[in-house]
Amino acid sequence: MRAKHVNQLISLAAVLLFSFSCFSISRMAQTSNQLTNCRNHILEFKKNILHLKNKTEQSRQELMGALNKIKDNIRQRENVSVNFVEREVDTFDENEAMPNTFEVLKSFLPHLRKVGRIYPDVIISKEKTGVSFALGVPTVQREDHGYLKQTLTSLVSRMTHEEAQDSVVIVSVADSNEDYLKSVVDMITKKFKKQLKSGSLEVISIPQFFYPDVLHAKHSPEDSQTFESWRIKQVLDFCFLMLYAQPKAMYYLQLEDDIIAKKMYFTKITDFVHSITSDNWFYIEFSVLGFIGKLFKSEDLNDFVRFFLMFYKDKPIDLLLGDIFQVKLCHPGETPEKCAERNKQIRIRYKPSLFQHVGIQSSFPGTEQYLKDIYY
Known part of the structure; x- marks a missing residue:
């Protein structure tokens, strides 16, 4: 169990x-x-x-x-x-009329009579027209130092927005060196985008065929012909720029690429021009140096260019500016005193000067200059 x-x-x-x-x-x-x-x-x-x-x-x-x-x-x-308009000489349509403003060149430069069209090789532009002032700044390459960026900064930074809208600054590259042209265009497109976009800044390049053969010849720096060629070319550079600017504005202000402007310079120029009651003035000096700061009525530019082209081989352009007054405005038989008195009335000088020359390295190779406007 x-x-x-x-x-x-x-x-x-x-x-x-x-x-x-x-x-x-x-x-x-x-x-x-x-x-x-x-x-x-x-x-x-x-x-x-x-x-x-x-x-x-x-x-x-x-x-x-x-x-x-x-x-x-x-x-x-x-x-x-930046919505640029880029043109070259050979890009015009065959049926397009050449700008009339350049026709005057063929009367004084025979080699251009073989050229169908005369226009800048390169234009970076909004084709701005109908403004009150065009400011011309010719530039060439210098040996050791350039002043163009400083000059443009001074000019555009001392304008109000309204003044920039009523003006156009034209940089004319008068140099055959393509690297220099590229450097100028690169600098301006990087540093002055706002002005390019608004059309208040343009860049042109003078074609090499514009110059007579004598200026294409090579000379040593010590050769006196080198200086003569440089001086002749300078007159032609100014003439070309004047003709390009003439249809754009009511007034044309001639400057250079190695200057600075006083604060409110543009306002002072505008106010002064509007304060002149008589329209019988020849030109206005806003600097006593050379060809700097000379203001012209655009309607008179063709007459000035014609005179400069008649004697471009004989004298620098600032001396020709004095000669044209003697030829056009001093009457035969008139006493020098009367002519000098009229000179003061129609060749007007503004004081103090609004532009100062700052360049030391001259555009003529191997030369330094220390010119200063004592009234600045």
């Missing part, structure tokens, strides 16, 4: 152990399946994260590409074109 009870207990224990084993195995299998499922979820999560990362990187690259494209478009508009 006792043995029977023992056997029953053993059987019960075996059944319980078997049941527990089955339960444990079932739980372990369930846990394994859960672990497998979890691992699969983790792998799928990693896959989704990687896909999202790749998609984010692709989106970032697409966004950066779009931004770079926008930047390139802005850079191209501001630094390259």
Whole structure:
């Protein structure tokens, strides 16, 4: 009986152990399946994260590409074109009439009679016209130092917004060196974007065919002919710039590329011109030096250019400016005193001078000059 009870207990224990084993195995299998499922979820999560990362990187690259494209478009508009009008001599249509203002050149420079059209090689311009003042700044390369950026900064920074709208500054590159032309254009497009965009600053380049053959000949710096050629070319450079500026404005102010202007210079010029009651003035001097700061009525520029071209081989242009007064305005038989008195009335000098010469390195090679306006 006792043995029977023992056997029953053993059987019960075996059944319980078997049941527990089955339960444990079932739980372990369930846990394994859960672990497998979890691992699969983790792998799928990693896959989704990687896909999202790749998609984010692709989106970032697409966004950066779009931004770079926008930047390139802005850079191209501001630094390259700024809606510029670029012309060269051979880009005019065959049926397009040559600007009449340059026709006068053919009367005094016979070699130009073979040229169909006369116009600047390069124009960076909004073709601004109908303004009150055009400011002419001829420039050539100097040996060691250039003053053009300083000059332009002085001129444009000392204008009000309204004055800039009613004027145009014309830089005329009168140099055959293409590297210098490029350096001028690069400097201006980088430093004076606002003025270029508004049309208040232009750049032109005088074509080499404009100059007579004598100016293309090579001379040593010590040769006297070198200085004569430099002086002759300077007169022609001024004439070309005057003719280009003439149709643009009511008044033309002649400057140089190595000067600075006084504060409010433009306001003072405008107020002074408007204060003159008589229209019978010849020109106004806003500097006593050379050809700097001379203001002309644009309607008179053709007469001045004709006279300069008649004697461009004989004298510097500032001396010719005095001669034209004697020829045109001193009457035959008139006493020198009467002529001198009229001179004061129609050749008007403004004091103090509004422009100062700052260049030391002359545009004539190997020469330094220390000219200063004592009335500045």
